[in-house]
Amino acid sequence: MDSLDLIKGISRPSSAKIVLLVIDGLGGLPSPKTGKTELETANTPNLDQLATKGICGLIDPVSPGITPGSTPGHLALFGYDPVRFNIGRGVVEAIGVDFDLKPRDIAARGNFCTVDDAGLVTDRRAGRISTEKCTELCRLLDGMVIDGVKLIVCPVREHRFIAVFRGKRLAPEVSDSDPQQVGVAPKAVKALNPQAATMAVIANKFVVQAETILAEHHPANMVLLRGFSQRPHFPTMAEVYKLKSAAIASYPMYRGLAKLVGMEVLETGASIKEELATLKQHYADYDFFFLHIKGADSAGEDGDFDRKVRIIEEVDSVLPLLTSLDPDVIVVTGDHSTPALLKGHSWHPVPILLHSQWCRPDRVGGFSEQECILGGLGRFPATQIMLLAMAHALKLNKFGA
Amino acid sequence: MDSLDLIKGISRPSSAKIVLLVIDGLGGLPSPKTGKTELETANTPNLDQLATKGICGLIDPVSPGITPGSTPGHLALFGYDPVRFNIGRGVVEAIGVDFDLKPRDIAARGNFCTVDDAGLVTDRRAGRISTEKCTELCRLLDGMVIDGVKLIVCPVREHRFIAVFRGKRLAPEVSDSDPQQVGVAPKAVKALNPQAATMAVIANKFVVQAETILAEHHPANMVLLRGFSQRPHFPTMAEVYKLKSAAIASYPMYRGLAKLVGMEVLETGASIKEELATLKQHYADYDFFFLHIKGADSAGEDGDFDRKVRIIEEVDSVLPLLTSLDPDVIVVTGDHSTPALLKGHSWHPVPILLHSQWCRPDRVGGFSEQECILGGLGRFPATQIMLLAMAHALKLNKFGA
Numbered sequence: 122m123d124s125l126d127l128i129k130g131i132s133r134p135s136s137a138k139i140v141l142l143v144i145d146g147l148g149g150l151p152s153p154k155t156g157k158t159e160l161e162t163a164n165t166p167n168l169d170q171l172a173t174k175g176i177c178g179l180i181d182p183v184s185p186g187i188t189p190g191s192t193p194g195h196l197a198l199f200g201y202d203p204v205r206f207n208i209g210r211g212v213v214e215a216i217g218v219d220f221d222l223k224p225r226d227i228a229a230r231g232n233f234c235t236v237d238d239a240g241l242v243t244d245r246r247a248g249r250i251s252t253e254k255c256t257e258l259c260r261l262l263d264g265m266v267i268d269g270v271k272l273i274v275c276p277v278r279e280h281r282f283i284a285v286f287r288g289k290r291l292a293p294e295v296s297d298s299d300p301q302q303v304g305v306a307p308k309a310v311k312a313l314n315p316q317a318a319t320m321a322v323i324a325n326k327f328v329v330q331a332e333t334i335l336a337e338h339h340p341a342n343m344v345l346l347r348g349f350s351q352r353p354h355f356p357t358m359a360e361v362y363k364l365k366s367a368a369i370a371s372y373p374m375y376r377g378l379a380k381l382v383g384m385e386v387l388e389t390g391a392s393i394k395e396e397l398a399t400l401k402q403h404y405a406d407y408d409f410f411f412l413h414i415k416g417a418d419s420a421g422e423d424g425d426f427d428r429k430v431r432i433i434e435e436v437d438s439v440l441p442l443l444t445s446l447d448p449d450v451i452v453v454t455g456d457h458s459t460p461a462l463l464k465g466h467s468w469h470p471v472p473i474l475l476h477s478q479w480c481r482p483d484r485v486g487g488f489s490e491q492e493c494i495l496g497g498l499g500r501f502p503a504t505q506i507m508l509l510a511m512a513h514a515l516k517l518n519k520f521g522a
Numbered sequence: 523m524d525s526l527d528l529i530k531g532i533s534r535p536s537s538a539k540i541v542l543l544v545i546d547g548l549g550g551l552p553s554p555k556t557g558k559t560e561l562e563t564a565n566t567p568n569l570d571q572l573a574t575k576g577i578c579g580l581i582d583p584v585s586p587g588i589t590p591g592s593t594p595g596h597l598a599l600f601g602y603d604p605v606r607f608n609i610g611r612g613v614v615e616a617i618g619v620d621f622d623l624k625p626r627d628i629a630a631r632g633n634f635c636t637v638d639d640a641g642l643v644t645d646r647r648a649g650r651i652s653t654e655k656c657t658e659l660c661r662l663l664d665g666m667v668i669d670g671v672k673l674i675v676c677p678v679r680e681h682r683f684i685a686v687f688r689g690k691r692l693a694p695e696v697s698d699s700d701p702q703q704v705g706v707a708p709k710a711v712k713a714l715n716p717q718a719a720t721m722a723v724i725a726n727k728f729v730v731q732a733e734t735i736l737a738e739h740h741p742a743n744m745v746l747l748r749g750f751s752q753r754p755h756f757p758t759m760a761e762v763y764k765l766k767s768a769a770i771a772s773y774p775m776y777r778g779l780a781k782l783v784g785m786e787v788l789e790t791g792a793s794i795k796e797e798l799a800t801l802k803q804h805y806a807d808y809d810f811f812f813l814h815i816k817g818a819d820s821a822g823e824d825g826d827f828d829r830k831v832r833i834i835e836e837v838d839s840v841l842p843l844l845t846s847l848d849p850d851v852i853v854v855t856g857d858h859s860t861p862a863l864l865k866g867h868s869w870h871p872v873p874i875l876l877h878s879q880w881c882r883p884d885r886v887g888g889f890s891e892q893e894c895i896l897g898g899l900g901r902f903p904a905t906q907i908m909l910l911a912m913a914h915a916l917k918l919n920k921f922g923a
Contacts (some may be wrong), residue, residue: 158882183921184525185902186909189531191923204528213923343840364696466920468913469882494884500900 125200126363127520128508129367132364136450137514140400140410141506143198144436145191147455148471149492150462152426158214159417159426159461160472163433168453172488175451175476177500179490180506182457188468192216194456195378199411200362200507201355209350214283216377218275220350222285227293227320231274231282233258233341234307235351242303247341253281256379260343261334261343266327268319282388282455284327285345292317297347298328307345320349321418334460357383364510367406369399370413379411388522393435397442402448412443418466421459429461450514451476453488470500477513525914526601526762528921529909535764538850538915541801541811542907544593544599546836547819548856549891551863553827561816561864561873562826562890564834568841569875571856573889576877577854579899580891583858584800584877589869592819593617596856602756610694610751615684617778619676623686623753628694631749632675632683634659634742634879636704645861646700647681648742653797656683659742662735668727669720685728685747693718698748699729721750758784759810765914768798768807771814776786780812790803798843813844819867822860827910829850830862851915852877853907854889861905878914 149158182189182197183204192213193203208216208256211228222228233255235244248256256276262284263274270288277283294313300306310324324346331344339422358366368379371391385407389399393414400410414436420429443451454473459467472493474485481496494500498509511517550559558843583590583598584605593614594604609617612629623629634656638643651659657677663685664675672688678684695714701707711725711813725747732745758765761784769780772792780787786808790800794815801811802867815837844852858867873894875886897899899910912918 148882150880156883184528184909185899185906186911186913186918187528188913188918188920190920193922208923210923300538439823463880467880467908468918490882491885494900495896512543 124504125356128200128511128517129356129361131518131520132361132363132511133516133518135516136408137516138404138408139450139508139510139514140412140443140448141198142412142443142451142453142513143195144414144417144433144453144455146421146457146459148458148460148467148469149429150460150467150469152462157431158490159421160433161491163430163437165433165437165488167444170340170489171435171440171451171453171476172474172485172492174482175474176480176483176494176498177472177474177485177488177496179470179493179500180454180473180503181470181500182503185470186468189457189468190466191374191456192285192378193384193494195375197503198456199358199382200452200504200505202504204353208353210348211283211350212352214277214281214348215285216381217285217374218277219373219377220275220283220285223287224352224354227291227349228352229284229286229324229346232345233280233282234343234345235340236307236343240306241284242305242307242343242345244302244340245299245303245345250276250278250341252276254341255279258335258338262331265269265327265330267323267330270323272327272352280341286320286323291320291323292318293349293351295321295324295349296326296400299345300345303468310346324349346486349494352381352471356384359383359442362409362507362516364409365407365408366411367403368411368413369396370411371414372415375413375415380497384411386412394439394442397439399443401446417455418459421461422465424461424464426461449477450510454506459466471503473498473506475509475513479515481514525670525905528755529601529918530757530762530910532919532921533764534764534917534919536917537809538916538917539805540765540808540851540911540915541813541844541849541853542599542911543813543815543844543852543854544596545815545818545834545854545856547822547858547860547867548820549859549861549868549870550830551861551870559891560830561834562892563852564831565798565837566834566838566889568838568845570888572841572845572852572854572877573875574887574895575876577881577884577899578873578875578886578889578894578897580871580894580897580901581855581874581904581905582871582901586871587869588857589867591867592775593779596776597649598904599855599907600759600783601905602783603905608754609722609752611749612684612751613753615678615682615749616686617782618775619684620774620778621676621684621686624688625753625755626688626692628687628692628750628752630685630687630747632685633746634681634683635744635746636741637708637744643701643704643706643708643744643746645741646704646746647793650680651742653677653679655742656681659736659739663732664696665804666728666731666732668724668731670771671724673728681742687721687724692721692724694721694750694752696722696725696750700746700748711747725750753782756783760784762770763810763908763917765810766808767812768804769812769814770797771812772797773814773816776814776816785812795840795843796862798840802843802847818856819860822862823866825862827862827864848876851910851911855907872904874899876905876910876914880914880916901923
């Protein structure tokens with residue numbers, strides 16, 4: 122039996138409230154100077170107190186050793202197996218700009234690129250044109266209709282855009298046109314199964330038309346497409362957990378992911394304090410809140426150890442706004458580690474704390490990677506967090522008689 | 523998705539080097555006199571230092587509570603699920619003598635045995651005849667052709683041999699002729715599905731011919747066959763991990779297992795020091811080394827606590843030969859526990875240490891069963907070791923966007 126089916130069979134609605142606070146990229150690696158990670162360096166009296174009263178552990182978003190992207194990292198936090206619910210690149214980009222993807226739409230990630238007179242790619246990113254230029258070029262390509270299929274072309278950032286194919290009888294199993302290297306021509310899109318033949322034909326016709334339209338727009342005189350994909354079907358949070366759920370996130374990507382699993386997305390200011398104000402404002406209306414804090418991940422990606430420390434301290438400083446609401450369950454964790462030392466996501470497990478009236482406390486005396494190793498939750502897959510949160514909120518019936 | 527497919531999709535080649543040092547039967551149980559295991563008794567300053575700088579944990583080769591044979595123990599270390607890639611007894615014996623098994627060959631484990639005038643088994647091991655005698659008898663049976671199927675009969679040790687059936691349309695799903703008890707006649711080999719009908723006929727014809735040939739060779743006047751099996755298909759280490767991998771092992775069994783998953787097997791002297799010299803000699807030519815040290819397991823099987831301690835100390839003393847090569851990732855573990863107290867393999871989890879520039883250290887201050895309980899790797903399936911090694915060598919791309 123699928124674990125979502127298992128949960129669906131025992132979950133029950135109640136007025137108990139769960140808050141999942143995600144500090145994006147929370148986990149780190151020790152600074153060579155001090156031997157302490159970002160979280161261990163940060164002064165976090167409120168998180169430490171919550172960890173002391175609650176129960177702690179370490180999560181693996183996908184599997185030990187696997188570095189997750191933001192999409193699998195978050196799907197795991199919401200309880201969806203990120204390997205089973207693997208989302209293609211095109212859909213991820215569409216989610217990232219909060220594009221309202223219909224169930225049958227096929228989305229592809231696009232690059233504006235440069236080709237020479239022989240048609241060979243000389244720059245896969247067209248010299249990273251400005252977002253303004255990208256927006257202008259997308260307007261030239263947007264809205265065309267090819268064999269009854271409507272093309273929607275939206276800018277993302279710099280040279281990146283999404284191409285959404287909306288029509289009948291389209292299947293996403295086609296190859297990329299992006300050759301992923303320079304010095305060669307863009308590839309023809311090929312159907313990987315018979316059902317995808319129409320999709321391949323239309324994608325190739327789009328590329329030909331785009332080339333004609335862009336001819337005079339050097340360096341952005343051609344497009345490359347990859348990651349053709351369709352939105353997978355997600356059982357909603359309401360179906361699985363019987364939760365009325367809301368997302369508080371300022372970045373489009375995380376708002377999009379929350380929508381995919383059926384959360385309502387609340388309008389919010391972007392700062393941590395504003396996000397908590399949004400929580401307070403809507404606290405009576407939902408029984409599950411996903412609160413997303415982006416800054417720690419961005420600082421880690423920039424290799425800025427000190428900034429990551431400051432952002433964690435900022436979260437800590439506003440934590441009383443959350444605890445004063447007295448939710449039945451508070452979970453604080455991250456979607457993956459982003460050590461400043463690695464300047465990127467990593468495979469290292471992520472600290473987690475769970476606070477509730479019903480947790481069996483452990484000996485953890487603060488919220489840190491080192492302390493969490495010895496926590497009562499142990500080391501476990503992130504997909505089990507929602508089960509634990511539901512259990513501690515007394516929202517799960519007994520399994521079996 | 524199968525986890526090997528997942529890894530295959532994100533692994534990337536690089537010049538980073540991984541050394542997997544397997545101390546066969548490493549885990550132990552405490553001596554009743556001292557309360558310390560073999561590893562805890564041994565003086566191991568170099569391993570302790572590596573454990574202190576690195577990250578530790580405990581592995582379960584197959585599952586908690588399962589005592590693994592050498593084959594599943596090693597397959598798990600290489601990342602192959604030992605339940606899914608279950609290898610039949612016949613194939614295990616063939617690997618053990620480094621027999622070059624072809625993909626369609628069917629191998630069976632054979633015993634020379636004694637039958638009385640009524641044809642009933644009186645000794646399943648024919649009085650444990652000498653290996654010389656076994657070799658002589660195998661020569662009498664080897665090379666016959668039955669209905670176009672060639673028989674290859676190779677001695678193993680004492681009364682044990684392997685019978686390899688090489689021909690067309692053979693399937694391994696047949697029952698044993700070995701009744702596993704005395705006082706009864708050997709059983710007829712029976713097909714367990716229609717495809718295996720030919721195999722059963724040929725196996726029975728072989729037994730009849732062997733009985734005739736052996737009639738005058740009492741006590742070895744009959745054969746018993748069991749574990750008819752075929753080599754499963756293994757995706758190679760090169761396919762899954764994109765590693766150029768080499769095995770340094772002096773026992774045929776481990777050389778054979780390494781070959782099964784596509785490693786190159788290096789010629790080496792048998793002592794621990796010689797094995798490390800082999801590593802040094804070939805260090806530039808590969809990016810993954812499996813180094814196998816047999817002695818600890820043999821000492822454990824013999825119930826020789828002190829000898830196991832000495833062998834662990836010997837490994838420790840030559841460890842600087844390994845660390846001076848400065849591999850990107852060093853993993854030290856075992857394929858299973860072999861406590862001298864139990865004189866055999868056991869189900870107890872096995873200590874593991876992983877050393878790399880990128881590991882997040884824990885508070886472990888030495889390499890021992892007790893310390894590893896509190897290690898940052900936690901307790902995890904041995905099949906995840908390769909994932910962790912690959913991650914710490916920065917040989918895995920991010921999963922998902």
